Amino acid sequence: MNWGYPGYITLSILLALLVLGGSVAMWLHRERVLALFVSKDRVQELTAAMPGWEYWTRTGLIMGAVILGCLALASPRWGYVLEKSNANSLDILIAVDTSRSMLADDLVPSRMKRTQLAIQELLKLGEGDRFGLIPFAGSAFLQCPLTVDQEALRQHVNLVNVDLIPEGGTHLGEAIDAAMEAFEGHEQDSHKVLVLFSDGEDHDENALAKVEEATQKGLRIFTIGAGTPDGELIPVNYCPNCESPNQPGRSRCRVCNAYLTPGQEFIRDENGNAVRSRLNESMLEELAETTGGFYLRLEGAQTMEVLYKNGLAPLPKSENTSTMVRRQRERYQWPLAGAVGLLLLELLWPMGRRCRPATATAVILALLLPCSLEAATLKQAAQQYQKGEFALALQEYEELLRHDPGNPKLHYNAGAAAYQAGKHNEAARHFRGALRTPDLKLQHRAFYNLGNTRFQLGEAMKNPEDQIPVWEEAADHFEAATQLNPQDPGAQRNLKFVRHKIDEAKRKLEQLSDEVPLDGITRFKQDDEKEYTLRVWPPNREQIPERPYWRMFALDHYAHGVAKVSDSIRAEAKALSPTGYGG
Template sequence: MTFFRIEMLFFIWTVPLLLLVIVYGMRRRRDILNRFSSGHGLGVIAPDTVGGRRWIKGALLMGAVLFGAVALAGPRYGYRWQEIRQQGVDIIIALDCSRSMTAADIQPDRLERAKREVFDLLAMLEGDRVGLVAFAGTAFLQCPLTLDYDAFNLFLGALSPDYLPVGGTDITGALETALTSFDPKSASDKAVILITDGENTGDGDPVKAAEALKKEDIKLFCIGVGGSAGVPIPEAAGGFKKDRSGQIVLSRLDETTLKKIAMVTGGTYVRSVAGDMDLDAIYTDEIRRKMEAETLASGRRQVWEDRFQWPLALALLCLVAELMLPVTRKGLVAGLLAALILSPLPPAEASDTREGIAAYEREDFEQALKHFTDAQLDAPDRPEMLYNVADAYYKTGNFEAAADHYRQALETDDAGLKQKALYNLGNTEFRRGNAREAIGHYEAALSLDPEDSRTKENLEFVKKVLEQQKQQQQSGDSQKNGDPKDQEDQEQKSQSDGARDSKSDQDPQQQEGSRDSRPEGDGEPQRPEFGDEMDPQQAQQAAGDKPPDDGPPDQTPRADRQGGQTGDPGQAERMLNRLQDQPGRALMPAGGRRTVEKDW
């Protein structure tokens, strides 16, 4: 047995203190009574049974304090093994620590503002490895790629312009150092986040360094810190930085270079403005959503089972018994009143869940979401509650929130609930445009229930959609390289196909009948070319461009009688809207010093 907060056991020392208080009170009471009577009269006024009851009540009170202290210590007995996996991408943050970064056009100054943004970024990371490159006139790896964000924070907090031996801003050196800091054996996607004012004083060409990153499939994201108006650079000893002619040096943001090198690698450039969540936006929209994560660490961890409920129940039992045990007959009324007050009431969680299910069944999904959210307040970590909220979010079209809640619902030992969450998470990720992630979730669901035909159909469907898009993309590339006549013929064919696709505005039943009467593959609708990954709008188009179905889908596979048109929008909708499971059921070498002309 272990304790989560063993220091709470010191409260046990209050038990002997309480005993002294009880003994003193009993003797004091006896002395007071002896002043008024003695002998037989005292036995009538204060019989021995009354004194015995007082000792019992005192013992019950001490027992309540004792067991309460043990419950506060958080006893844990028994454990289970939990599988853990950390997935993410490799990110190197190159931070400019030159003297120009101490300019105060951004409060408190450029460097401190950049460091605060990096601190905020660390709070958002979801299993990604992060490294730190500090640079001025030279660059070096301050912190290698790591999953220990606390250690990264220590290295980041120690950075200052006095930390580096050479002044200046060598952007080329920073990018080259970042490139060599990645693990060449890692298969995960890689990114460099460059935070600087853009005033390159180094000898190298930043564009060539960016091209080297591109050859290794590393994206560069640039954040410009500072303003376009020139500001003086403060010196550590006071005053402002001056050049050889005695003129005050003015530092200004050079956006041109930063935009150019970001564009070379396919990354983006943003300007840091007070109040903007620029670094957060880069991570959320560009890195996490568009880059492929790899399993960086996996294993098992020992999870202890909390047993505080046992001593807590004993403490409550002693307390209730002490309140209900009367000293006199009048005390019996107080005991009955205490029992009535402490009697259990129907939990609000159950009521909200029932109302949410009722609203869900009558297809009032907004109201169902409200009730499920209210029920979750009483049990925010229960997988069943998270699953219910995810279902409601899915039905209202908020697929991002639905995916987040489905992932949280996976932290359950219920294999059935986990399989449902994986299946629905696959549907949700496809609608968000993450087709490959959807395939992974379907495969995980099949590992739990290999006989689930619906999951098999969805998995086959998404794989075929990806394969068809690759073939269409290759066909489009060959058309661009062909002769004009072939392109003209292809355009005429596309127009002819477009004429057939215009029939998509007809009633679904009529379209289905026309497909049955056409040869196999004839008039197959054109689908967007989204390659291996799709944006959410394209995924919606591939899935039928409509919200979740109002009722359960047709259980009969329809690929055969539709001529094998697996990418048909109607079929996509039928296959990806099977949220039938009712909710609530179970539910960073040291370089030599050198002299530089521009050391800011």
């Protein structure tokens, strides 16, 4: 909630104090003032006709009307509505290089992370303009079309990573093609702008030809160099099963879904030499200058500000009749209606009416209730939370969300109440709703609590196979929280703890035995309550007949209430079974 003209709030307080001071003076000197206009007998009659409680009730009505009238002039606003507006704006497509060279850490914390932060800054500078998003590597696609909904676009930017496009390499021409397709059907007089983030290591020989074609179609390209001329090695984690490269920090292979061993290697060429990725500034400069744009290296804290002020802001803005603009709702009607109601009540109040003070107070509260219902509900929710009544607080916050479903702060408070009440699924849903906010501090707290919620959901599970993916999600949320606030020791501590729990769960899965000795008893645990035992007979090889007939069925894997034979025992039995004998 905010105010269009907050100065009127101060005016309402001053006028209310003025009315109160005048009323006190009138009450203390009422007989002297009335004697100036009527006879002494009439003075006594008039003063006896209005008791003290009625006088102060009428004074309260006037003060309330003055305050509410000034609040209406202050123009209170809360809630949002999408309106179609003939707004003038720029149409800007952002192309992001998602090749593996963007994992190099010559920019802190990495080229990809630094690019994502720069895009967030550019969106803030270009508030009111329409932005779209194109990830590209060996191919390109339009992930988010042109929109003024920056919150939705920020979520798409956070999802960009080097595993988004399976085709490797850096084909700048593919990104330019995708941008030209996205701008097809736009007005001829509208300026088409492409901001391209890349390290410039182009593997496409047709890039310059695509630039010439884009120039003829009126596309202006600004290039941002992500990296340094000295370059850096590209970190990677190779899968031990399929040997495919994976982004460091992943727990499972993106190709075969096998578990990855912790560690870090570097991408190597055919000769086994480590590949150093260097920023190709000459390519990016030539690409930008050909289309009338310019090139900037991503360094320092003002790169995006220079880009917007010197490159984008001077461009003429075109009129977009289909632009949906989010505007705050004007709510002055509510305090204005309350002020009019109080004045009518004071005006129609019969002189000398002998009603009880409690009845008059009830009437005033009934008139004020519609105006203060939302504030009272929010206050009640906070009070219930402080008292430890988390379930009741959750109900209050969800009632508020029915009237304002897109409020991130209400979602965050509801998630906190649900978490304390032990309703972790509802807490996770509300914390995800709180992520739709441009407030980075609120995003950090939402990611942190979402990590706690996912950890508690996994803790309630007993099977390690179910716990691992849930805890991996918790680790991702804690990692996002540490990236938003690297100084938060709690997020770092929880991230380390969750990863330790994941390692423990993985070790439990490896406790099943593939070999059982004769007359041996193998015990293994699937959970903390039950223990399963496998025994093999005969006790020694001397008691095996000359031509035995074997019949054994071992259920050595138990999950989700179902026992089955593991693949390892099947393979061992097939390899050891003699021809002509039973198995």
